[in-house]
Amino acid sequence: MKKCFVLLLIVMSFFSCDDDLVSNEENRLFDSVGFLSNVLTNHILPEFRTFSSDVVDLIEAKDAFVVDKTIENLLNFRNQYLVAYTSYQSVAKYGLGRSATINFNQNLNTFPFNLVELEAFVLSDQSKELTSVNTQNRQGFPAADFLLNGLADTDEGILAFYTGENGTDYTQYLSTVVDRIDSLSEQASNDWEGTFGNEFSSDSEFFNLYVNTYIQYFESTLRTMKIGFPAGVNTGTISPISIESLYKPEESRGLYLEALASSRLLYTGINEEQSSLSKILINLGEEGLDARIKIAFLEAQSQSNRLNENLRLQVETDNNEMLLTRDALQEVVRLLKVDLTSKLNVSITFQDNDGD
Amino acid sequence: MVITYLNKTTKTAPLAVFRVFFGLLMLISTIRFWVYGWIDSVYVQPKFFFSYYGFEFVKPLGNWTYVLFAICAITSVLICIGYRYRLAIILFFLSFTYIELIDKTTYLNHYYFISILSFLLIFLPLNTYFSIDAYIKPKLKAHFTPQWTVDAIKLLLAIVYIYAGLAKINSDWLLEAQPIKIWLRTRTDFPVLGSLFQYQWVHYFFSWFGMLYDLLIVFFLLYKPTRKMAYFFVITFHLLTHALFPIGMFPYVMIVSGLIFFDSDLHEKIIIRIKKIVRIRPFLESNIIAPKTYKYSKIYHKIIAGILVTFFGIQLLLPWRYLCYPEELFWTEEGYRFSWRVMLVEKVGLSVFTIVDSDTGKQFEIRNNDFLTSFQIKQMSTQPDFIVQYAHMLRNHYIQEGIANPKVYVQSYVTLNGRLNKQFIDPTINLANEKDLFAHKKWILPFYETIKGL
Numbered sequence: 001m002k003k004c005f006v007l008l009l010i011v012m013s014f015f016s017c018d019d020d021l022v023s024n025e026e027n028r029l030f031d032s033v034g035f036l037s038n039v040l041t042n043h044i045l046p047e048f049r050t051f052s053s054d055v056v057d058l059i060e061a062k063d064a065f066v067v068d069k070t071i072e073n074l075l076n077f078r079n080q081y082l083v084a085y086t087s088y089q090s091v092a093k094y095g096l097g098r099s100a101t102i103n104f105n106q107n108l109n110t111f112p113f114n115l116v117e118l119e120a121f122v123l124s125d126q127s128k129e130l131t132s133v134n135t136q137n138r139q140g141f142p143a144a145d146f147l148l149n150g151l152a153d154t155d156e157g158i159l160a161f162y163t164g165e166n167g168t169d170y171t172q173y174l175s176t177v178v179d180r181i182d183s184l185s186e187q188a189s190n191d192w193e194g195t196f197g198n199e200f201s202s203d204s205e206f207f208n209l210y211v212n213t214y215i216q217y218f219e220s221t222l223r224t225m226k227i228g229f230p231a232g233v234n235t236g237t238i239s240p241i242s243i244e245s246l247y248k249p250e251e252s253r254g255l256y257l258e259a260l261a262s263s264r265l266l267y268t269g270i271n272e273e274q275s276s277l278s279k280i281l282i283n284l285g286e287e288g289l290d291a292r293i294k295i296a297f298l299e300a301q302s303q304s305n306r307l308n309e310n311l312r313l314q315v316e317t318d319n320n321e322m323l324l325t326r327d328a329l330q331e332v333v334r335l336l337k338v339d340l341t342s343k344l345n346v347s348i349t350f351q352d353n354d355g356d
Numbered sequence: 357m358v359i360t361y362l363n364k365t366t367k368t369a370p371l372a373v374f375r376v377f378f379g380l381l382m383l384i385s386t387i388r389f390w391v392y393g394w395i396d397s398v399y400v401q402p403k404f405f406f407s408y409y410g411f412e413f414v415k416p417l418g419n420w421t422y423v424l425f426a427i428c429a430i431t432s433v434l435i436c437i438g439y440r441y442r443l444a445i446i447l448f449f450l451s452f453t454y455i456e457l458i459d460k461t462t463y464l465n466h467y468y469f470i471s472i473l474s475f476l477l478i479f480l481p482l483n484t485y486f487s488i489d490a491y492i493k494p495k496l497k498a499h500f501t502p503q504w505t506v507d508a509i510k511l512l513l514a515i516v517y518i519y520a521g522l523a524k525i526n527s528d529w530l531l532e533a534q535p536i537k538i539w540l541r542t543r544t545d546f547p548v549l550g551s552l553f554q555y556q557w558v559h560y561f562f563s564w565f566g567m568l569y570d571l572l573i574v575f576f577l578l579y580k581p582t583r584k585m586a587y588f589f590v591i592t593f594h595l596l597t598h599a600l601f602p603i604g605m606f607p608y609v610m611i612v613s614g615l616i617f618f619d620s621d622l623h624e625k626i627i628i629r630i631k632k633i634v635r636i637r638p639f640l641e642s643n644i645i646a647p648k649t650y651k652y653s654k655i656y657h658k659i660i661a662g663i664l665v666t667f668f669g670i671q672l673l674l675p676w677r678y679l680c681y682p683e684e685l686f687w688t689e690e691g692y693r694f695s696w697r698v699m700l701v702e703k704v705g706l707s708v709f710t711i712v713d714s715d716t717g718k719q720f721e722i723r724n725n726d727f728l729t730s731f732q733i734k735q736m737s738t739q740p741d742f743i744v745q746y747a748h749m750l751r752n753h754y755i756q757e758g759i760a761n762p763k764v765y766v767q768s769y770v771t772l773n774g775r776l777n778k779q780f781i782d783p784t785i786n787l788a789n790e791k792d793l794f795a796h797k798k799w800i801l802p803f804y805e806t807i808k809g810l
Contacts, residue, residue, distance in 0.1 A: 342538065
């Protein structure tokens with residue numbers, strides 16, 4: 001037995017000698033830590049910073065509106081809401097760490113917004129907290145969308161809700177919705193800026209989880225929730241009210257395109273020098289697959305550009321374009337989920353889970 | 357010659373040691389499975405189970421599965437200490453095999469190995485030495501045993517290794533170093549060896565070494581002058597694979613099983629060592645009765661001979677059944693299981709099912725996670741027999757939901773050993789009407805390539 005150990009040690013030391021010769025990290029064909037730290041510094045942190053600052057502006061706009069309920073302040077509030085909702089599209093794909101434990105995405109963007117017994121809900125105490133799981137579909141951006149765009153047909157009509165009989169309750173609810181967006185964003189953002197960000201960018205174990213999260217976001221949120229559900233892919237019946245930004249439907253395509261572009265950029269990388277999934281494939285000699293994925297992304301984008309900016313209208317008038325878009329996204333899913341994971345030896349730990 | 361061989365005897369110690377370690381490892385792996393929460397996630401949670409062809413009568417037991425595992429654990433202990441051995445090993449074989457038959461999603465070559473090994477062990481006198489049984493019933497005690505009882509275990513191990521080696525003689529494994537290449541090149545963070553894993557030659561080295569190891573190791577273990585060196589290789593090889601790949605307890609099973617090739621001296625020493633560690637006095641002093649050879653009764657001997665000849669005959673022939681199927685084995689997986697094809701393919705698939713209501717023409721896509729666990733989805737996506745079984749389950753489900761004639765279609769794409777994904781199943785075939793038989797499944801699309809080799 002002792003002999004065995006001695007021999008084992010010799011073999012080990014032989015390999016470790018060799019190790020010194022080639023352990024130059026830069027030269028590695030596959031460097032998961034380098035990749036993760038690049039994702040953190042060039043994608044996650046900048047995107048979260050933009051989002052956080054947009055949320056700060058949103059809070060200010062909200063405060064101004066609460067103090068002085070004028071049409072002008074409403075319009076400004078609405079404007080800030082859209083800015084924040086747009087930058088949210090980029091950070092939605094990082095459902096890891098604290099974002100996962102606080103259900104960042106479920107709380108911020110579960111749509112469609114729940115209209116059942118709304119008035120009673122607004123008047124209840126629940127609407128002043130929004131911390132319960134049952135209220136996931138009564139808060140976040142879809143709730144803000146409803147409260148800023150959907151309460152009435154005209155701006156005056158909407159304003160009347162905040163100044164009328166139950167005005168205090170509606171104002172309070174709106175305020176809680178925005179404050180909660182702020183507090184959840186702050187928690188997620190601090191986590192990435194602090195401990196979790198450090199762990200994430202220094203431990204190769206996160207590579208698997210990261211790729212899984214990325215593909216899951218693309219499949220479940222981007223493909224299924226934003227396009228598949230409204231197009232009725234899983235039911236056979238179209239569901240126009242399942243679109244994002246239902247109460248200002250002309251913004252729905254814009255938000256979706258933002259999410260798609262940001263996902264694509266995360267795949268390709270911001271520039272040539274940085275590590276990215278694309279770069280990793282190229283380094284491993286898988287240029288063919290990389291090219292296919294890039295083409296599939298471009299085709300998905302160009303098909304998506306053919307959609308009406310109002311996805312509700314698109315579904316109601318010509319759902320076939322929605323189905324074509326969905327197919328184009330599915331092509332990306334297929335390459336990512338089948339080929340990319342296989343080539344990178346990433347085992348899929350979820351399978352088209354819809355995050356519900 | 358056969359008669360003289362059958363009359364040859366050897367010390368019983370190797371069998372006793374084998375029994376002790378086998379029981380111990382089975383206990384550990386049962387506990388491990390339990391502690392990881394896998395009983396729940398694999399056997400209790402799923403709503404649907406993929407039965408083996410011909411074993412549809414094996415039903416999931418819900419929470420009673422825990423009882424089955426408890427039986428496995430208890431019998432493992434009994435096997436280890438050699439108490440009521442025959443009953444224990446029979447119960448172990450039955451409960452373990454029942455668990456395996458519940459859902460083929462969990463099929464692993466090494467679970468199959470445990471099943472057939474425990475079947476073999478039913479017929480061997482593993483409790484005649486260094487066991488409670490022999491202590492209680494001194495008449496049972498035997499220092500010697502027919503040589504073939506030890507050799508039977510060696511033969512089973514030889515079949516496992518050599519068939520695994522033969523299966524590696526194919527162009528993907530030897531000429532492309534696949535799937536080893538895919539598995540190693542992203543493991544650059546692996547301690548010590550990691551930085552080597554990016555080199556092509558390392559992938560080829562692992563592939564060729566693995567093939568030669570599997571083919572030859574048994575011969576080096578059988579040949580006394582090379583035995584120690586060979587066993588050192590067994591330890592290194594299996595520990596390395598254990599560190600690199602998620603293959604659970606299998607490496608330990610093989611490391612411990614390899615001991616059977618050593619002379620009885622080593623096993624006697626192990627037994628003395630165990631006795632010192634365990635310190636059960638009466639048990640220690642049970643060596644007084646004169647040496648004796650275990651003898652099977654005549655009738656029993658004949659029956660066992662018949663069973664074991666059939667058993668090994670099946671083991672030798674089963675791996676070749678793939679030759680009866682057209683098309684590429686790695687692609688269709690027809691005749692793939694139960695053949696020691698270990699770590700040969702890296703497959704990932706995506707299978708999206710569509711239900712079409714024949715009466716209304718309405719169609720919609722299935723979300724697989726409404727019906728299957730992610731583990732089941734993963735296995736189902738790349739294996740045609742799973743796909744058709746699942747399609748039938750969907751058909752039945754939607755008939756209950758009120759669709760009189762549901763048609764089931766699948767868009768299925770699979771990647772094999774680093775090739776770009778290809779469409780796997782004919783998307784125009786209504787799987788609701790296709791049967792899951794042993795016959796070749798014509799609705800599997802061609803692979804359009806050949807992987808040369810056995």
